[in-house]
Amino acid sequence: MLLRYFIRRLLWMIPFLFVVSIVVFALIQAPPGDFLTTYVAKMAESNEGIDQATLERMREQYGLDRSLPVQYWKWISGLAVGDFGQSFEWNQSAWSVIKSRLPLTLVLMLSTFIFAWGVALPIGIYSAVRKYTVGDYVVTFFGFLGLATPNFLLALVVLYLGVRFFGVHMGGLFSDEYEGEPWSLAKVIDLYKHLWIGILVLGTAILASLIRIMRANLLDELSKPYVTTARAKGMAEWKLILKYPVRIALNPFISIIGIYFPALISGAVVTAVVLGYPTLGPLMLQSLLAQDMHLAGGILMIMCSLTVVGMLISDILLALLDPRVRYD
């Protein structure tokens, strides 16, 4: 049953991603000009002109002189067999640029995810069970503060404090001595010494709503008769809460994963730019600015796929957790 559902959902991703690819291509082509006009603009800034014939030669080499449908077809037919095409800017294959950044992007996302859900769950339960107490107000206050502060600003503040009080720039993902070294336990520790800022900044942004969702759902359940009955029968309070109302209240908390996954990806772009993380976000931004079609398109497709996978994971988790959920 579950397997069939899983396969059906996977198959549905194909037409969906196809539609996404059209949107992505159209969006990248939407701003005026192409890679070469942007290139000319950069050249002119450094006070250098480029002659028309050279431009035409490059335009032909990159296939930018063809019509848009032809350019799209060239891109999508390559993509279908796993060829992301060439990055115009770097003269290397787009995939070779993307692949080195993918693992760290996933590490950042999953770590943030675990952090946010792991912290929000106990706090949400606590603030529901102890509603309108000082503790509830305190966690709610900080939760909302995190929600209201733009990610990049929080990142800048943390970086500034680092320089101001510790005299170090805390951006990047590795210390100089570990950069370019093979993986080791020490390197992983070094990674998390840097990564916690990003996890914290990205995590706090979604923490508040997760806490509120958990709190509201649990409050609904806590006033239901079965809770009162169990309590009347003398069941231990924490055991009762964790075993029955929390399990039911968990459903929306899980299904929200699918919604927050894309938010996590897009929120990470600006934050990663500020923090200087070598993840996909900043690469996407710069390739979009340069109108480096194949690179930008490849990254956007990967990000969309991640979002779709995120949705799928949340649906499957929900089905596993709650027997009432049907597979159709």
Add this chain to the structure above:
Amino acid sequence: MTLYWKMGALALSLGLVTTPTWAQDYNEAPALAEAVKAGKLPPVAERLPAKPEVITPVEQIGTYGGTIRRGLRGSSDHNNILRFLSPQGLTRWNPDFTEVVPNLAESWEVSDDASEYTFHLREGTKWSDGAPFTADDVLFFVNDLLTNADFYGSAPPARFVIEGQPMTAEKIDDYTVKLSFVAPYGQFLQELATPLAQEPVLWAKHYCSQFHPTYNSDVQSMVDAEGAADWADLFRRKCGDLEIPARWGNPDRPTLDPWVATDEAYTGDATRVVFERNPYFWQVDTEGNQLPYVDKVRWSVEQDAESLVLQVLAGEIDMQARHLDASKNIPVYYENQERGGYDILERLNSDANAMGFYLNLNEKDPELNKVFNSKDFRIALSLGINRDEIIDLVYLGQGEPFQIGARPGHALYNEQLGRQFTEYDPDRANELLDGLGLTERDAEGYRLLPDGKRLSFQVDVIPTLQVEWVDAMELVNEQWKALGIETTTNTVERTLYYERGDSNDFEMQVWNAPGGLDPTLSPRNVMAVHPQGSRFALQWAKWYLSGGKDGMEPSDSMKRRYDLFAEFKSEADLQKQLEIFEKIHQEAADAFEVFGVALPANKVGIKSRKLKNVPMSFPAAWMYPDPGPTLPQQYYFEK
């Protein structure tokens, strides 16, 4: 020659001269000495040329070791590397940007008509892999690439083409090569010193020829294996070219630079870029120590300029100016100097103006075109700008009212071009506008064009380049309103700005006006010669570049300047070149096409207090790709 470039009041004395001394015993970095001992490297005397270039350090003889830490932006920042390593061409600029001095060419002779240049290379110079650098490498460029239609298409680099004919080369012996043109080319030595004419000595024949079909009949299999479009694409990926990031992406490419790429090269997936010393570098100091002193140069790859600023404050950058010169950051640098342990460098601004106004003289609208092409109208606009107010409010009191052309103190400084109509005189401006017959006004007090439309136009500004322009335009709009002229600020994205230029779809645009220290190398404001830069008359530039086939026919004054420019380019005598260029400036001053606000303030850079032999003041320009000509290979860390 000194006279030609003399900058008078701006002249710097960096005390950095090269003298041919004869050092017999050479020293080398400890790591290289060990490699020699282990038999991995030939001895230093064999790695150096027979007569290496001797560099006199700025302050004192340095010691070996250390890593210079810098920062790169993630995208299109290849010139960050180029400017620090310096374009190692046949010639280079002396540190004060006043004359051309020998670099890879030890000396040269120029024929009387300046059409033939005989260069003597330093005998025994080696590429970074140890292979000899000879006249054959120069010939490889000239014979196999310059004239190769697959490589350059129909357009070989303009700096090597005179009267439509590309340069030719003749090998006199292994270390002597003669480069010839069909007509005189008086500017050639200067061009070779810019960052844009390094090709003759960029490509090592013994390595790069494997990607060339003339030398490798099976190049196609390499093209296929690499997934490149053709051999030219493959060649550029492996051996680079000017102005593309791939130049710094292949650690196997032999170079003549002080530092060479390592496995952490500049590619799209780089998170850090590391260059290490070239064991075959061909310069020594006055005591025979092989340069460079510093072991490595390391660039962190940042996405955000602010993040670089924070690194400066934390003392994690050893020398940098690029991406750091936003004026709003300057107070922050001063405040944190002690904490960060750095000094602040002064970089002499090479621009003529902080904010130049380019009224489109090729305007499509016939009514506006007529108005824009009237000199009195432009004078009125200039007189209507309250420059002191803008300098005080927007530029924090830095700068003095100025128009365009060479900066005061430069040999080519033309007071009329620089200072005319900079006074604030709205009454006279209004009189001039009345004199043009623009006397009718509408209910809001704006002047009307003869066809009854309001005299109104847009000014395109790119806020991401200089946010000050947007603030200054607020003031200028008000000041011009007092003349009865309506202008609106149109903030545009950079690409759109150029698109509007290409399609001749703009009325006025703002740009900083280059050519203050390098008027002959950046003449785009006094002559419509630059297809993207001469924004006051892009259609004239098109006409000029296409030989009259394209664009619009320029004014008589501009045609006279084109003739003078042709004369200038072919003139061999430096004194005469100077006189010709003065005439060009005078024509431009009389035509009064481009005007501006103020001389821009100098730029800043920072350097670690431990880093020595760095001049505290040097020019900042693209044509003088700072800090390259100050010779970073002689910087060193104090122990």
